[in-house]
């Protein structure tokens with residue numbers, strides 16, 4: 001059963017993304033690239049906008065993998081309501097977070113928007129982590145009750 005590895009990959013990519021976001025902010029490069037969705041250099045990375053470019057590229061990758069995990073939660077045999085809820089919420093939150101990223105740029109790092117971007121990131125991490133835990137539990141199959 002490969003679903004649990006897809007879920008795990010989404011968590012690892014998301015964690016890396018949050019790490020890069022923290023670096024982006026602490027290093028003061030948040031507005032290095034003042035446009036959205038592409039930096040002035042276009043689709044390919046350049047040294048000038050590298051951290052911003054990596055944050056956006058990993059965000060796009062995380063978006064695809066987290067949404068695929070959310071869809072997988074519905075399609076995987078034996079899945080239950082809990083994993084469907086956490087997987088779907090993670091999909092909704094990742095789309096929201098990418099939209100918020102655009103607002104972070106367009107409002108030139110408005111403090112409230114950056115705080116919301118951070119807060120939604122934490123909620124997204126929580127939902128993704130729960131989805132991974134449920135996915136690993138699923139792969140062990142249904143528990144067989146034995147009577148003493």
Ligand code: HEM
Nearest residue numbers: 018021022024025030059062097098101102109114118121
């Ligand atoms: C799944 C998607 C995303 C996640 C999980 C995420 C997560 C984060 C995190 C955790 C931070 C650090 C915030 C802090 O320390 O308070 C951050 C910063 C930032 N993010 Fe994202 N981000 C995502 C997508 C995006 C996108 C698509 C953009 C813009 C195109 C973006 C733009 C920024 C910027 C500009 C900062 C730095 C803010 C500052 O310097 O104050 N993010 N992100």
